[in-house]
Amino acid sequence: MSGLFWFVEGILFCVALLGLRAWTQDRGVPMPLWKWILVVGWLGLLGFSLAFIGTSLGEGETVAAVKGGALFILITVIVGVGFWRILGFSNRVDERDERDERPRPAAAESTGSVDEEI
Amino acid sequence: MTLDQKQDEEKNSSGLTRRQLLKASGLAGTVLGSAGLGLLGYQSGKDPSTYTGNESFQGAAQTFDRNRFAVDVPHYEKIGPTQRVDARTEVVFSRVSRLRRGWDEEKGVEGLDDQLREYYARVPEDLETDVHLIEEIFPIHREEAERHHGEFLLAEAWSNAMGEVWPDAVDTPPEESDVPSGSHGEPAEPLKMKSPEKTAVLIKKIAYQLGSVLVGITKLNPDWVYSHAMRGRGFDPEQPLEIPKHWEYAIVVGTPMSWDPMYANPNYGTSLDAYSKTRIVALRLTSFIKQLGYPARPHVPGTEYDLMVPPVVIDAGLGEQGRHGVVITPELGSNFRPAVITTNLPMKVDKPIEFGVQDFCRTCKICAENCPSGSISTGKREEVRGYRRYKIDSAKCHSFWFSNLGNLGCRICVAVCPYTRKSNWLHRTALKVSSNDPTGLSHTILTQMQKSFYPAPDPRDYYVPLLGGKNESYRKPPWWLKTEDFIDL
Numbered sequence: 192m193s194g195l196f197w198f199v200e201g202i203l204f205c206v207a208l209l210g211l212r213a214w215t216q217d218r219g220v221p222m223p224l225w226k227w228i229l230v231v232g233w234l235g236l237l238g239f240s241l242a243f244i245g246t247s248l249g250e251g252e253t254v255a256a257v258k259g260g261a262l263f264i265l266i267t268v269i270v271g272v273g274f275w276r277i278l279g280f281s282n283r284v285d286e287r288d289e290r291d292e293r294p295r296p297a298a299a300e301s302t303g304s305v306d307e308e309i
Numbered sequence: 310m311t312l313d314q315k316q317d318e319e320k321n322s323s324g325l326t327r328r329q330l331l332k333a334s335g336l337a338g339t340v341l342g343s344a345g346l347g348l349l350g351y352q353s354g355k356d357p358s359t360y361t362g363n364e365s366f367q368g369a370a371q372t373f374d375r376n377r378f379a380v381d382v383p384h385y386e387k388i389g390p391t392q393r394v395d396a397r398t399e400v401v402f403s404r405v406s407r408l409r410r411g412w413d414e415e416k417g418v419e420g421l422d423d424q425l426r427e428y429y430a431r432v433p434e435d436l437e438t439d440v441h442l443i444e445e446i447f448p449i450h451r452e453e454a455e456r457h458h459g460e461f462l463l464a465e466a467w468s469n470a471m472g473e474v475w476p477d478a479v480d481t482p483p484e485e486s487d488v489p490s491g492s493h494g495e496p497a498e499p500l501k502m503k504s505p506e507k508t509a510v511l512i513k514k515i516a517y518q519l520g521s522v523l524v525g526i527t528k529l530n531p532d533w534v535y536s537h538a539m540r541g542r543g544f545d546p547e548q549p550l551e552i553p554k555h556w557e558y559a560i561v562v563g564t565p566m567s568w569d570p571m572y573a574n575p576n577y578g579t580s581l582d583a584y585s586k587t588r589i590v591a592l593r594l595t596s597f598i599k600q601l602g603y604p605a606r607p608h609v610p611g612t613e614y615d616l617m618v619p620p621v622v623i624d625a626g627l628g629e630q631g632r633h634g635v636v637i638t639p640e641l642g643s644n645f646r647p648a649v650i651t652t653n654l655p656m657k658v659d660k661p662i663e664f665g666v667q668d669f670c671r672t673c674k675i676c677a678e679n680c681p682s683g684s685i686s687t688g689k690r691e692e693v694r695g696y697r698r699y700k701i702d703s704a705k706c707h708s709f710w711f712s713n714l715g716n717l718g719c720r721i722c723v724a725v726c727p728y729t730r731k732s733n734w735l736h737r738t739a740l741k742v743s744s745n746d747p748t749g750l751s752h753t754i755l756t757q758m759q760k761s762f763y764p765a766p767d768p769r770d771y772y773v774p775l776l777g778g779k780n781e782s783y784r785k786p787p788w789w790l791k792t793e794d795f796i797d798l
Contacts, residue, residue: 196349203342210335213328234339241343242350246735247762249354251784255762 207234218280226278233267233274240267353733361522361640361732362565368517370732371524373639375626378744379660383623384667385630391532391695394617396539397546398428401707403539408439438704442711446776450711453773457780459798461576461715464790468579468716475585476592478613479606482543483553487604487651499602502655509656512560515597519590521562522645523638525625525659529559529651532695534616542613550615555604556651558658561618561625562590563647566720568731569787571644574724575681575771576715577786583646584611591648598652605652614649620696622647626659629666633676633685633722634701637666639740642729643722664744665752666728670699672749673756676722681768681778682709685722712772714780721771724783727759 211230215222240263247256275281325333353359361370398404404425413420418429418436429436479486489495502508509526516524534552538544565571566583591607598605608614619636622628628638628645635643639662677685684706690697710718723729730736742751765783772778788794 196345200342200345203338203345206338207335207342210332210338212335213331214335217328217332234342237343238346241347242353243735245347245350245352246354246733247350249351249356250731250733252354252763254764259758259762 204234215280220279222278229274229278233271236263236267236270240264350735353735354731356733359731359733360565360568368514368524370522370640371517372732373664375639375659375662378662378664379626380663381660383620383661384663385620385623386697387695388697389692389695393532393534393536394694395424395428395537396535396615397537398424400535400539401703404428404435405439405442405707409443412440412443414444435704438702438708442704442708446708446711449773449775450714453714453775457714457773459792459796460780462792462796462798464570464577464579464715464786464792467570467790468581471579471585472581475581475588475612478588478592478609479542483555483604483606486543487553487555487606489599489602489604493596493600495600496602499654502601505655505657508654509658512594512598512654512656516560516562516590516594519562519593519597520564520586521590521594522564523562523627523640523647525561525622525627526656527559527561527621527624527626527658529556529616529621530624533620538615540613542615544615553604553606553651555653556606557653558651558656559621559625560594560650560652560656561622561627561647562594562650563587563622563627563645564590565641565644566646566723568644570790571720571729572724572784573782573786573790574720575709575713575718576780576782577790578718578720578724579716580611580646580718580720581716583644584609584648587646587648591650595650598650598654601654603652603654605650605654608649608651610646610648616649616651618647618649621649623661626662629663630698631666631676631726631728632670632674632699633680633726634699635723635726637726637728639664639728639744640732643726644729665746668749669727669743669752669756672752673727673759675725675727675756675759679721679725679765679768679783680706681712681719681721681771682706684709709771712776713778714773715782719771721768721783725763725765727755 208227208230212222240260243263244256244260247253247259394400396403397407407422407425411421411425418426421429491497512526513524531552534556535550537548538546538550540546544550564583564586566578566580570582571578588607588609591609595605595607606615608616608618610618619630619634622636622645623630627647628636631637631643633643636645636647637643638645671689674687677687682702682705684702686700690699693700706719713719728740730739739755743755746752766779766781769777770779770781773780792798
């Protein structure tokens with residue numbers, strides 16, 4: 192059961208990262224290795240916070256779940272907001288402008304509408 | 310438009326493009342993965358298998374890597390001339406028992422026997438506490454017990470049931486009781502063991518098989534043997550106890566108390582629970598050693614022992630003594646009830662360990678702050694019979710045993726100790742962090758988290774109502790000890 196659980200968790204984790212990759216590509220945010228490390232670290236913090244709450248509830252320690260959960264979730268949110276800015280997720284690149292400035296491939300079929308390429 | 314882009318644009322049956330689906334899946338993966346960790350945590354917190362000591366008889370619970378924390382000398386320091394404990398007066402159970410038999414209010418101290426007079430002259434504060442106990446507390450306890458009896462009926466029944474299997478250890482002198490008698494076909498001469506190393510491995514394996522959760526071996530320090538025996542066991546309590554030559558080694562075995570009742574102390578937990586299990590392990594291991602042809606004697610609290618057990622547990626490398634006087638082990642925290650077997654079977658001994666407890670206890674003080682009787686010092690370690698350690702006021706501690714209801718004793722200090730936690734990922738991580746932190750910063754943080762996240766009742770509330778309390782327990786009792794849910798009172 193434990194092995195199966197971590198197998199599924201691994202798949203979900205990979206899917207989450209693939210989704211993030213697609214999302215950052217669409218927003219034109221470059222993602223070098225250090226950014227991925229920060230993202231994984233934040234996901235670890237989120238997982239720890241939720242696991243702490245679950246474990247405390249399972250132990251019957253409601254106060255620990257509420258107080259500890261509030262503290263760790265708050266830390267997770269603050270760190271998340273900080274990372275969001277550091278990683279450049281909030282600076283949406285105007286892809287249309289960027290792509291307009293790129294030289295177009297000569298062979299590309301184009302009607303002239305930039306919407307095609309999005 | 311490239312082929313990939315075209316495929317990305319093609320909408321599936323749900324109306325999403327492949328790319329939109331990938332991003333949505335990523336979001337869903339994050340949510341589901343996080344929820345899974347939360348649920349795993351819940352399961353981990355609830356799982357009975359995380360109660361160390363309940364897993365198996367294979368030694369699988371002794372998980373802590375002690376070698377990394379081994380030291381050549383134990384954490385207590387010898388700082389003056391040492392003195393063995395006189396069990397007749399310095400052990401509170403014997404002293405109060407003698408006092409009850411001999412106390413006459415009109416005669417006062419003068420009516421007591423020589424040993425008690427000498428002791429109370431030396432420690433007058435204990436006279437006040439002990440007399441207050443027998444004159445004031447005992448009658449109140451009887452009255453309250455009658456009034457609230459039904460409330461703790463199942464807890465008391467369970468405790469008595471655990472104490473029902475309580476085989477006698479020894480009642481004859483060591484030269485008779487300790488030596489192999491031949492009744493089980495023991496050899497006339499000790500068998501030749503291959504090596505002390507192999508013998509130690511064998512003895513530990515056998516102890517685990519017999520049900521011990523932790524096992525350690527040490528040379529017996531004579532300072533830990535009582536100067537006068539507490540309850541006979543073949544010794545004349547009025548004569549100095551001469552340590553038998555074959556008490557060369559000490560094997561420490563032990564088990565934890567059941568975790569949920571232990572957290573519901575002082576009313577619902579019981580020491581008889583673990584002591585009865587440990588006693589059986591010790592008696593069986595004694596028998597095993599004798600069948601190898603070697604003498605052996607079990608010392609099994611709470612009733613039959615000729616030595617102070619906690620320092621032997623420390624010497625055997627199973628843990629460090631905490632501020633509350635109880636040995637803290639890495640696996641079980643303070644929830645460990647040990648016994649000792651003394652023998653001359655040659656074995657490789659274990660080294661004491663230091664895994665950060667002294668530093669942690671120096672600043673934590675949670676046990677002292679939550680002790681209803683104020684028996685635990687909040688100050689520094691001081692000299693006690695030649696050794697540096699935290700001083701415990703055993704008279705006050707014992708007095709509180711009769712100031713609450715339910716099962717005899719208190720054990721609040723065991724329940725509130727930050728080391729006494731379940732063996733799940735959360736507390737194992739905290740233990741690893743605190744054990745490997747030389748700065749002590751984590752100790753401060755973990756102590757603050759313990760105080761904030763795991764609140765305890767006001768210590769006064771543990772008392773019976775006639776003494777100003779509310780019969781409170783540290784945590785709620787487990788469902789199977791709630792009398793009102795099963796019995797019409």
